[in-house]
Amino acid sequence: MRRIVLPLILGIAGFAVLASLGLWQLRRLEWKEAMLDEIARGIAAAPVELPAAIDPSMKYLPVTMTGTTTGDEILVLSGTREAGGGYNVVSGFVTDDGRRIMVDRGFIPQDDRRAPRPAVRLRVNGNLHWPDEKGPSTPGPNLAEGIWFARDVPAMAAQLGTLPVLVVANAIGGDAQGVAPIPLSPQGIPNSHLSYAVQWFLLAAVWAGMTGGLIWRITRRPV
Structure with a gap:
């Protein structure tokens, strides 16, 4: 059992890091979708007369x-x-x-x-x-x-x-x-967080699979 302790710890740690990055991207996706909804509502709002003072904080x-x-x-x-x-x-x-x-x-x-x-x-x-x-x-x-x-x-x-x-x-x-x-439309604003999340989760799955394969090979070796 001692032979698999280190690979198991590294496997769990790597999986946790990669999965947490996927979860972080899902949170970013939720934030980005809320921002896009806010932009869409702003774009569609009733127009006002062109302000006397204008700066980039007034975008949209x-x-x-x-x-x-x-x-x-x-x-x-x-x-x-x-x-x-x-x-x-x-x-x-x-x-x-x-x-x-x-x-x-x-x-x-x-x-x-x-x-x-x-x-x-x-x-x-x-x-x-x-x-x-x-x-x-x-x-x-x-x-x-x-x-x-x-x-x-x-x-x-x-x-x-x-x-x-x-x-x-x-x-x-x-x-x-x-x-x-x-x-203008918010459709032109990039939102790739879902694809990034999928990539991190796939990497986590690959890491878990490789860890499992490594542990299986270690346990098959004669002592």
């Missing part, structure tokens, strides 16, 4: 505003299931109280890339957003063509000469100029 806040696009825009490489590849149009926008911000007006197909979109007066309903899309492998923008590969609020604001404030439109009043709004 539903707002409404009127103003005029500047005619300057950034095209962010995008796509939809229905239309395939295309671009999101991020326009400079001057609100009626004189603030220069940005509006992600929505999607255009590739063929409409060079269609004229001059300054136009609009009423915009949407949500404040600070997307986290730029990773270490994301290419920099092609400024010559005006094409970006991720929405980077500070960089886009510097390019368009606006405040670092982005409103993602869900409804446009006025001439939308062929741009179809793509409302």
Whole structure:
């Protein structure tokens, strides 16, 4: 029996650690689902007038505003299931109280890339957003063509000469100029905690199986 004590202790300890990591991921899953529900309720709430002071803590806040696009825009490489590849149009926008911000007006197909979109007066309903899309492998923008590969609020604001404030439109009043709004949705927020939990539990099962196999082999050896 003394021969199996150490493998048994290591087996139990390893199983406990791996199983506890799986349980922790299940708790994270519960937390993430509650957060996504809260975000969904916030996105769908009644819009308020664009606040006088804006900061990233207001992410997803539903707002409404009127103003005029500047005619300057950034095209962010995008796509939809229905239309395939295309671009999101991020326009400079001057609100009626004189603030220069940005509006992600929505999607255009590739063929409409060079269609004229001059300054136009609009009423915009949407949500404040600070997307986290730029990773270490994301290419920099092609400024010559005006094409970006991720929405980077500070960089886009510097390019368009606006405040670092982005409103993602869900409804446009006025001439939308062929741009179809793509409302924010929590469906785009990653939630992989369930798959992580399954991986930890599978590792725990493998560890238990290997421990059992090792103990069986030890007990089969002659003393």
